[in-house]
Every structure is written in C-alpha cells, then in structure tokens.
Amino acid sequence: MSTQDGLKLVERDESGVDTAFRADILDGLSQDQKAAPARWLYDDAGSQLFEDITQLPEYYPTRAETDILSTRGEEFAAMIGAGRAVVEFGSGSSVKTPLLLSAIAPAAYVPLDISGDFLRAAAEELAGKFPGLPVYPVEADFMRMVELPSEVAAMPKLGFFPGSTIGNMVARTAVDLLRNMRETLGVGAKLLIGMDLIKDEDVLVAAYDDSAGVTAEFNYNLVRRINRELDGDIPLDALKHEARWNDDYARVEMHLNAQRDIDFTVSGRSFAMKAGESIHTENSHKFNRRTSNMLLLAAGWEPQARWLDSKNRFSLMLAEARPPRSAP
Numbered sequence: 001m002s003t004q005d006g007l008k009l010v011e012r013d014e015s016g017v018d019t020a021f022r023a024d025i026l027d028g029l030s031q032d033q034k035a036a037p038a039r040w041l042y043d044d045a046g047s048q049l050f051e052d053i054t055q056l057p058e059y060y061p062t063r064a065e066t067d068i069l070s071t072r073g074e075e076f077a078a079m080i081g082a083g084r085a086v087v088e089f090g091s092g093s094s095v096k097t098p099l100l101l102s103a104i105a106p107a108a109y110v111p112l113d114i115s116g117d118f119l120r121a122a123a124e125e126l127a128g129k130f131p132g133l134p135v136y137p138v139e140a141d142f143m144r145m146v147e148l149p150s151e152v153a154a155m156p157k158l159g160f161f162p163g164s165t166i167g168n169m170v171a172r173t174a175v176d177l178l179r180n181m182r183e184t185l186g187v188g189a190k191l192l193i194g195m196d197l198i199k200d201e202d203v204l205v206a207a208y209d210d211s212a213g214v215t216a217e218f219n220y221n222l223v224r225r226i227n228r229e230l231d232g233d234i235p236l237d238a239l240k241h242e243a244r245w246n247d248d249y250a251r252v253e254m255h256l257n258a259q260r261d262i263d264f265t266v267s268g269r270s271f272a273m274k275a276g277e278s279i280h281t282e283n284s285h286k287f288n289r290r291t292s293n294m295l296l297l298a299a300g301w302e303p304q305a306r307w308l309d310s311k312n313r314f315s316l317m318l319a320e321a322r323p324p325r326s327a328p
Contacts, residue, residue: 061163
C-alpha cells in the first residue's frame, strides 16, 4: 500500500481551535435543551474509547455488521464490481474495512475522518494488509461536501459508511449528509451504508449504557475536550451519563444530566444548568426496511440491496446515486 500524508480540511483559528467545534458547542449550549453534535465525541481519546465500546458484550452492532461483511463478500463483489475507489466516511480505526477491500478488489482507498492522528495511524496500519493499494487519507469533517484527492477523481467510487453512524443524526441532517456524500462521490457512485434495526428496548439501552461504564466515559470525554480545547470549566463531577429510549423517534438518546445547579463558562461565555437539565450528546436512530429506503431515496440514492446479520439485528444497504428526477 502506498500512503500520502493526507489532506487537511479542518479550519482552525490562530490558537489552533477547530472553529466548527467551537461554533457548534456554543450554539448547542445556548439552546433550551442543551446539545452537542455527536461527531465532536470523536477526538483521538473519544475515537479510542469508541473502539473499546465495540468490544463490549452489550454492544452488538459491530459484531453484527462484521458478520455481514465476513459472509457476504461474493455478493458484494458481484453487485459492486472491481476497480472502484472506496471512500470511507468517518473511517476511525478502519477495522471493518479489510473485509470489504478483500471482497471487491478496489483501485484505491480514501479514508475520511475528523480525528487526524487517529486517521493517519489507521491508514499506516492498513499498509501491511494491502501492499500496492494506494491510500489517500483526508482529514475532514465529512458532514460537508469533501473535495477528494485528484488521484481518484476519474475512478468509479464506492462510499462506505458503516457502523450506523447515519443513525446519530436527525432526519433532516441525515438527508443533508447523504446529499453531500452524493455530491462528493458523483452520479453513478454506489454507497454501502450500515443501519441498525429496531429491537427490544432493553437490548438497545444496554448497548449505550454498559455495565463497565465505558460508554459513560465516552460521553464524559466530550466535557473534558470542551474544557481543554475551548477554555471551559464545566464541572464534570456534577454530570451523570444516561441512555434512554425515545419511542416516538425510534432512537436511543445519550444525555449528560446535571445532578445539581451549575454555572460554567466556555470560550468566555457564561452558561447555567438547573438540576435535572441535561446536555443531549447523541442520538442513535433505529430503522426498518421502509424507513431505510425512504431516507436513502430522499437524498437521491436508489436502494439496490439489503443484507442482515444472522440474528437479524443489523442491516447493510447498497444504493446507487442516480440522476435527479422530478417525475415518476
């Protein structure tokens, strides 16, 4: 595998602060229901904590998705074809990626992730597994349209978005992201995307509130990051992790609940929370066949295939970016 140093598309101010991070946090803390976009959970420490979460007995999605990727390789190869540039959105440690790359004989691999050090380390680790495969890591916020490296511009493309990260977003944001992916990859590109399925509430909540407390640490790490990078003084000892099922929206929500009245500052701005109020840090929407199809279609992706794991817990969807149509 040949690797490049990677493009850096994250905007930082003169002090090195990610300007989008600061803007999102200040805006979210100003709302009546305080909130933070889930992508900011994934700095280097958060990315490592999430990798730890994927190994927990309660967290089934990674095992279920790996089951699909391990057993359906021939079907992927037949429907996707060889010679595509695989563009992975939010690649993290890329632990599932070798299963896909082994199945479809790609021409190049482009991992996109906002956590630069984690991204480059994962790209280097892939080197020993796929000698000769060009790899072009891009440090970028994949929530926006991304300009891909010129080396893959002319190649047919496959977007890879595993892990049901799409479920972290409300419907409007999810559709916007899928449209941005379509713009990034182009008409005719394919997308292989993971979507978790609706199931028993106890199973769902346990996956986001494990007995070892690793998911809680993942949630608390966001506060540590805010305090460190945005000159915050949020009292972490006053906050408690909670996972709850919201049936109206078919999602698990993660919150940081205030255990007492608190006042704090972030980037020089003052905020307050009453006991019982929370910072809403993550959603994990769950899907069925109809809602999965509707989400893809709303963003210009035509569903082509759907695979489930052996226990029917998780789905991988394949879709194609079709030219826009205004009539049947």
